[in-house]
Amino acid sequence: MIKPPMHIAKEKEVEAIGFPMVPEAELLNQAKEKLKHMKESMRSLMVMLETCTKCGNCAQQCHSYLGTQDYNNFPAARAELMRRVYKRYFTLQGKLFGSFAGAEDFDAETLTKWLTYFYQCNECRRCAVFCPFGIDTAEVTIAARHILSELGIMPRFMQGIAVNMIKTGNNMGLPAPAIIDNAEFMEDEILEETGIVVKVPIDKPNSDVLYVPSSADFFTNIDTMIGAAKMFHMLGLNWTISSAILEAANFGLLFNLDVMEEHNKRIVNEAKKFGAKLVIQGECGHGWRAAKMYTEGASGPVPFEIKHVLEVAAENIDRLPHKKLSMRVTLHDPCNYGRGGNIIEQPRKILRTIVDDFVEMTPNREENFCCGGGSGLLMDEMKDIRMQLGKKKFEQVQALGKLDYFAIPCSICKAQLPTVMEHYGNNDLKMGGLMDLVGKSLIIS
Amino acid sequence: MSSVNVNGKDVELDEDGFLNDPADWNNDMAAYFATQEDVTELTEDHWKMINYLREYFQKFGVAPMVRKLCKDTGFPLKEVYELFPSGPAKGACKIAGLPKPTGCV
Numbered sequence: 052m053i054k055p056p057m058h059i060a061k062e063k064e065v066e067a068i069g070f071p072m073v074p075e076a077e078l079l080n081q082a083k084e085k086l087k088h089m090k091e092s093m094r095s096l097m098v099m100l101e102t103c104t105k106c107g108n109c110a111q112q113c114h115s116y117l118g119t120q121d122y123n124n125f126p127a128a129r130a131e132l133m134r135r136v137y138k139r140y141f142t143l144q145g146k147l148f149g150s151f152a153g154a155e156d157f158d159a160e161t162l163t164k165w166l167t168y169f170y171q172c173n174e175c176r177r178c179a180v181f182c183p184f185g186i187d188t189a190e191v192t193i194a195a196r197h198i199l200s201e202l203g204i205m206p207r208f209m210q211g212i213a214v215n216m217i218k219t220g221n222n223m224g225l226p227a228p229a230i231i232d233n234a235e236f237m238e239d240e241i242l243e244e245t246g247i248v249v250k251v252p253i254d255k256p257n258s259d260v261l262y263v264p265s266s267a268d269f270f271t272n273i274d275t276m277i278g279a280a281k282m283f284h285m286l287g288l289n290w291t292i293s294s295a296i297l298e299a300a301n302f303g304l305l306f307n308l309d310v311m312e313e314h315n316k317r318i319v320n321e322a323k324k325f326g327a328k329l330v331i332q333g334e335c336g337h338g339w340r341a342a343k344m345y346t347e348g349a350s351g352p353v354p355f356e357i358k359h360v361l362e363v364a365a366e367n368i369d370r371l372p373h374k375k376l377s378m379r380v381t382l383h384d385p386c387n388y389g390r391g392g393n394i395i396e397q398p399r400k401i402l403r404t405i406v407d408d409f410v411e412m413t414p415n416r417e418e419n420f421c422c423g424g425g426s427g428l429l430m431d432e433m434k435d436i437r438m439q440l441g442k443k444k445f446e447q448v449q450a451l452g453k454l455d456y457f458a459i460p461c462s463i464c465k466a467q468l469p470t471v472m473e474h475y476g477n478n479d480l481k482m483g484g485l486m487d488l489v490g491k492s493l494i495i496s
Numbered sequence: 497m498s499s500v501n502v503n504g505k506d507v508e509l510d511e512d513g514f515l516n517d518p519a520d521w522n523n524d525m526a527a528y529f530a531t532q533e534d535v536t537e538l539t540e541d542h543w544k545m546i547n548y549l550r551e552y553f554q555k556f557g558v559a560p561m562v563r564k565l566c567k568d569t570g571f572p573l574k575e576v577y578e579l580f581p582s583g584p585a586k587g588a589c590k591i592a593g594l595p596k597p598t599g600c601v
Contacts, residue, residue, distance in 0.1 A: 058511040207511060211598050222599030229556040236564050267600040271562050271585070300600060335600075429600065431512055431586075462600035 052159070055166045057430050060210035065203045068213040070307075072203035079157050083140055085198045086133075086157075090141065096194050099186045100137045103127055109178040109188070114420045115171055118439035123168045126178040126188040132164050133191055166204060169195040171436060173425030174305065174337070175386035180417055192426070193304070200307040208430040209306040216310075220295040220317065221266035222302065227253075227294040233269045234292070237277055247495050249284045251276065251292070258291035258325045262360075263318060263342070264333035265299045265462040272465055274483060275334050278490025279360050285371050285495055286363075290331075293321040299335035300462060301342065305427040311341055315349040318342060322355050330357045334484045336385030336461035337426065339392045361388075361460060364489050365397035368404045372494040378455035379408040380488070381448065383468070384419040385461035398460060398485055405492035410454075412447045420444050422459070424467025434470070441471035449477065457482035502528045514589070514596045518553070521593025533580065533587040542579055542591070545569055549592035559589050559597050 062072040073081050090097045109126035110116055116125040123129060135155035138145030145154030155161065172192040179187035199205060215224035225233070234251040241249045252258070262283070268276040283290050296317045303311025322330050332342050339359055347353055382402060388394035395416050402409040414420070423441030448457060457480050459468050465483060472480050499508045503524045508516040513532060515521055526546060530538050538546075548569050552560040559565075562584050566573055573584075580587035585597045 208598070215598065223597060223601070224558060224599075226557050229558050232556060233561055233564070236561065240563075265600060269561065270559075270597065270599075271601055273561060273563055466600045 052163055053167055055163060055170070056433050056436055057170060058207035058432055059166070060205050060207045062203070064207065064210050064214075065205065068210055068217060070200065070203055070205075078162070078202060079159070082157050082162060082198065082202060083136075085201050086136065087141070089194050089198060090137065093190070093194060095187075095190055099130065099191055100134050102184045103130060103134065103186055104184075106183065108181055108183065109186075112181040113178055114175070114423065114443040115173060115440050118423070118442045119171065119436065121171075123164065124171050126172075126182075126186075129168050129172055130186065130188050130191045132161065132168060133195055136161060162199070162202075162204070165195050166199060169199070170206060170428065171440070173386065173421045173423065173428060173440060175421035175425050176390040177386070177418070177420065180390065189426075193308070196306050197308050205306055206430060209302060209427065212302050212427075213310060216298065216302070216314065220293075221269075221298040222300055223266040223270055225266055225269055225297060230269060230292075230294045230297055233273075237273055237280065240273070241277055241281065245495055247284075249280050249495065251280045252290065253292050254294050255291035256325065258289055258327055260288050260290035260329045260331060261318075261322045261325055261327035261355075262290055262292050262331050262333065263296055263299050264292065265335045265338070266297050267462040267465065268333060269297065272334075272462065272484055272487075274487035274490060276486075278484065278486030278488070278493075279333060281490045281493050281495050282364060282367070282371070282486070285493055286367060291325055293325065296321045299333045299338040299342070301338045302427055304337055304341040304345075311345065312349040315341065315346045318346060319350045319353055322353070328355050330355050331363055332357065332359050334360065334460040334462065334486060336387035336463060337391075339394065340387040343392050359392070359394050359397070360486060361394055361397045361401065364486065365400045368401055368489065372496070373405055373492040374494060376406045376488060376492055377408075378406050379410060379453065380406045380456045380458055381410050381412050381451055381454055382415070382485070383412070383422065383444070383448075383457065383459045383464060384416055385459070385464055386419070386421050386425050388461070389417045389419050398458070401485060401489060402458065405488055410451055412451060414447075420447060422461075422464040422467045423471060424463045427463065429463065429466050437467065438471060438474045441467060442475070444468065445471050445475040445477070448472070448480070449475075454480060456488065458485045458488065459483065460485040500528065510596070512596050515593050518593050518595065521550075525593060526591050529591040529593075533582055533591060535580065535587070535591065538591075541571070545571065545576070545579060545588055546592040549588060549594060553592070553594050559585065559594050
């Protein structure tokens with residue numbers, strides 16, 4: 052039997068985030084039941100499981116397959132891990148002819164393969180762009196990971212993040228006093244740099260705007276937060292951050308859809324608490340998709356608008372005092388902006404305005420390749436695989452020659468790409484968020 | 497999870513080799529973790545960083561922001577990496593007995 056490449060959460064850990072650990076004797080029956088429920092509640096999944104003709108178009112479009120050369124990472128083969136079981140129980144030919152019709156019993160080995168390979172899919176959706184039928188393997192992966200989690204099977208990494216989210220409202224587990232201390236540090240940094248007092252308000256009552264940054268912006272990527280704070284200051288916004296939802300990332304989308312819904316409700320509750328008419332999401336790819344696409348799905352109509360910080364920047368950068376930065380910059384399109392949330396031209400508009408030499412990598416926009424860390428594959432123990440998943444991205448960047456900055460406006464990309472570039476031998480490239488550059492370009496007063 | 501015997505005391509570690517319970521930390525543990533993190537000797541500079549991390553952790557329950565750590569200790573990031581080759585969030589936190597920072601880091 053193959054061994055999944057990540058640490059798995061133990062019973063006590065699974066229960067700590069409110070999931071039952073299904074006993075081994077009941078596992079396969081329950082897995083079948085959950086698949087049945089999933090196909091009935093997610094019609095798109097059924098269409099994708101019924102449709103594939105194995106044309107093979109997706110193989111050369113998937114960085115996971117290209118990087119690992121593992122057959123099960125070829126998108127059609129990955130989806131087949133679910134499709135074969137689906138056929139066995141839910142189609143007439145599968146029920147009658149079994150493996151002759153490409154059907155397979157749900158057994159322990161299948162579950163192990165699910166865990167192994169659905170966690171080597173970055174849920175980037177690039178295969179869907181090239182599939183003649185539009186089959187989106189990310190949807191199959193999302194469904195498979197959801198089913199696994201309902202059985203009590205999940206990576207320790209996802210479980211650890213869920214624990215922090217329950218305790219603190221952010222993935223890193225920052226308690227409110229640490230958040231306030233960090234915000235004050237950033238205010239001091241801005242004051243030192245510019246001589247201007249710019250606030251990073253935490254839990255300010257009666258705010259028109261709720262900003263939801265990534266918690267990594269309060270740890271490693273503070274220039275992203277500083278850039279956003281400078282822009283809000285210059286726009287004269289009455290804004291706040293909530294210490295109860297200091298997290299744009301929504302790992303629920305990446306392992307359990309009920310957890311995603313809880314996260315979305317948290318945003319809604321906090322926005323209502325502060326009276327916000329606008330929620331601005333910070334630089335995070337999948338979190339943007341979760342917030343933009345599924346907030347109303349989780350909570351019904353909401354009394355505020357949801358925008359991305361790069362939308363706000365693109366709409367306003369022309370009229371704000373700024374200087375042109377003299378640098379050669381390329382842009383990485385995070386998957387969930389380019390293929391999941393329509394943040395495509397906004398970052399380009401910003402870059403053309405604030406730097407003098409913006410170059411596109413090839414391919415780009417909705418055809419861009421993932422960083423290799425997408426869908427939360429940031430666990431240390433998967434580093435070798437992650438580097439293989441990031442190989443395509445390295446090649447894209449290297450092809451551009453000398454660069455001064457690599458704009459990667461998503462926290463997962465910011466965690467993954469410095470390691471990828473160094474792994475393949477590029478140690479000098481500076482990289483980080485796009486709001487980081489906005490902050491450096493703005494002339495604040 | 498695994499356990500390690502350091503100077504006659506069994507201590508539990510998590511999957512990434514970090515302390516399971518921060519209360520188990522002592523100077524012997526720091527010396528043990530140093531051997532796991534390519535740090536040949538814990539110098540005065542290492543201890544300056546370790547003590548800073550521990551004080552911050554005791555006050556706030558988490559690791560400090562990387563830039564704050566650099567500013568408050570006076571070590572530029574490059575030197576932090578020279579002291580702790582796997583970086584501030586991994587090697588330095590492990591040796592100082594903090595939990596592993598998680599999330600998008």
